[in-house]
Amino acid sequence: MSCFRLALKAVIESCISQGAWIWVSAFRKGNVEARLEDFKLFEEASTGLWGSLVLIWRMRGKHLACVGAAIVILAQGFETFSSEMVGVDNEPTPFVNKSSANTFYAPPPPRAETWHNVIPRGADVSLGLSTKAAIYDGIISSTMSTIPVHCSKANCVWPPFPTLGVCGSCTESVFRTFCGLQNRCTYTMPSGTSISKQGGAPSDFKFGVSPSKGSMNMLSSNSQAYISVFDMMSVSQTSSGTQVQAHECALWFCLQSFNVTVINGIMDSTSVATWSKAELSSEINARFNEFTFVDIPPDLYAKNQTRYIIPEDSIRALMSFMDSLMVGNASSTAGIISYSSDWVEAIHNATTNLDDWIARLALSMTNDIRQSGGQDTNIMFEYSGIAYIMAPHVRVN
Numbered sequence: 566m567s568c569f570r571l572a573l574k575a576v577i578e579s580c581i582s583q584g585a586w587i588w589v590s591a592f593r594k595g596n597v598e599a600r601l602e603d604f605k606l607f608e609e610a611s612t613g614l615w616g617s618l619v620l621i622w623r624m625r626g627k628h629l630a631c632v633g634a635a636i637v638i639l640a641q642g643f644e645t646f647s648s649e650m651v652g653v654d655n656e657p658t659p660f661v662n663k664s665s666a667n668t669f670y671a672p673p674p675p676r677a678e679t680w681h682n683v684i685p686r687g688a689d690v691s692l693g694l695s696t697k698a699a700i701y702d703g704i705i706s707s708t709m710s711t712i713p714v715h716c717s718k719a720n721c722v723w724p725p726f727p728t729l730g731v732c733g734s735c736t737e738s739v740f741r742t743f744c745g746l747q748n749r750c751t752y753t754m755p756s757g758t759s760i761s762k763q764g765g766a767p768s769d770f771k772f773g774v775s776p777s778k779g780s781m782n783m784l785s786s787n788s789q790a791y792i793s794v795f796d797m798m799s800v801s802q803t804s805s806g807t808q809v810q811a812h813e814c815a816l817w818f819c820l821q822s823f824n825v826t827v828i829n830g831i832m833d834s835t836s837v838a839t840w841s842k843a844e845l846s847s848e849i850n851a852r853f854n855e856f857t858f859v860d861i862p863p864d865l866y867a868k869n870q871t872r873y874i875i876p877e878d879s880i881r882a883l884m885s886f887m888d889s890l891m892v893g894n895a896s897s898t899a900g901i902i903s904y905s906s907d908w909v910e911a912i913h914n915a916t917t918n919l920d921d922w923i924a925r926l927a928l929s930m931t932n933d934i935r936q937s938g939g940q941d942t943n944i945m946f947e948y949s950g951i952a953y954i955m956a957p958h959v960r961v962n
Contacts, residue, residue: 671721671950674714674825676728677938679874680818683882690882696933697886703929704890705911711834712932716827716952723825723950725837725866729873729938730931731792732819732839735919736781738796738811754811755780758796762807770801772895772913776888782815784884787845790818790856790875792930793887799916810916814923816887817841818875820858821931822865825950838864845877856880868944 682693703709714723744750753759756777762769778784779794797812822837843856854877861867893905895913904910915922 670946671717671723671952672715673945673948673950674723674726674823675712675935676726676940676945676948677934678729678871678940679876680729680934680938681876681879682933682937683879690878692882692886693937695937696883696930699929699933700886700890700926703926704908706925706929709925709928709932711823711832711928712935713832714825714827714950716830716832716950718952718954719827719830720953721827721950722953724948725822725824726948727820727822727861727865727867727871727873728931728935729875730819730821730839730934731816731927732821732841733814733816733923733927734782735797735812735814735923738780738813740798740809740811742809750807752798752800752809752811754796754798754813756796756813758798758811760798760800762800762802769899770799770895770897772799772909772916773797774891774893774909774912776891777813779813779815781813782817788843789841790843790880792816792818792880792883793891795887795891797912797916797919799913812916812919814919816923816927816930818843818856818880820861820865820867820873822867837866838862840865843875868947871941871944 682696683690684693685691714721738754738756740755741753742750743753747763749761749763751759751761754777756779758773758775758777760771760773762771774795774797776793776795779791782791782794784791784794794813794815797810797814799810801808818841820840822839824835824837826833840858840861842860843858845854845856847854855874856877858873861873867873890906890908891912893909895902895904895909897903904913912922
């Protein structure tokens with residue numbers, strides 16, 4: 566555009582300059598009234614907007630040079646507004662395979678419609694090692710990331726997809742206090758979990774974790790697939806008196822939907838919705854009873870024909886393993902802290918922010934379920950993504 570404008574300007578300048586001599590020649594023949602300052606007027610018209618306007622006014626538009634002056638005016642105005650008329654933006658464009666002329670698809674993200682990562686141990690079952698490792702990691706780790714997806718290009722977009730996962734929460738609980746002789750008090754939660762402590766130094770505390778049947782989250786529920794319910798209690802001595810904290814935490818299977826994108830090689834995963842309503846049912850051909858998710862809302866993006874199920878023996882194996890970890894205590898006497906296990910130490914350290922801790926544990930378990938779970942291979946590619954490249958697009962306003 567700039568080259569065209571410069572070339573046009575050079576031609577117009579020459580034409581307007583020549584027009585000055587034509588104007589003076591006409592004066593010599595007595596056809597027009599010319600002045601010496603008209604030379605300056607033509608010179609200014611060939612180089613600028615204002616000079617062109619004055620020339621058109623002076624000539625009253627009757628001289629051929631006025632056409633050149635009008636072109637100068639239009640060129641100046643177009644140059645001013647052309648940057649707003651046309652723009653170039655980089656926009657994501659589906660990447661097309663040149664050899665086949667087909668859109669390049671990204672593999673579907675890991676997802677699960679059922680989960681049965683258990684190993685038979687005689688008449689009983691045991692959790693697979695990957696699930697045990699995910700639980701260990703979720704309890705102890707201070708950070709946790711969503712499972713990555715595969716994108717061979719810099720940019721990929723997937724449709725929202727549903728998957729089995731784990732949800733969790735920790736809720737503050739009420740407790741009863743009973744104090745007997747020798748300044749010894751017992752604090753009891755509605756589920757029956759209790760801690761007894763005798764008055765001591767300000768730095769002394771007692772902390773306990775214990776599996777329970779639940780008072781706010783009923784472990785025996787047939788409408789929610791609970792994995793574990795456990796209580797936490799801590800009793801500490803402060804300068805202002807005794808401080809007691811009690812929480813009931815729960816983990817359960819839930820259905821989750823995600824939006825996942827990769828932009829410039831960086832993955833962004835967002836949880837769209839979760840759903841926890843399930844029914845315990847017995848299938849004729851099934852070896853075990855199973856929880857089936859029901860009344861799934863549209864924002865989960867679940868296909869109508871797809872069933873999301875968890876066999877009851879999988880849940881029992883998880884419950885048994887979680888109960889073995891979520892039990893123990895910690896205490897401090899004269900500034901010396903002792904923990905019954907590493908898991909109890911990690912849980913005690915997380916009591917300042919239990920919401921983040923339970924979310925990390927649930928995410929770690931969800932990552933494992935998405936990798937070790939099963940799905941219908943006939944529809945798995947419906948959740949494939951599309952690879953994009955950033956291509957320039959001309960924008961006309």
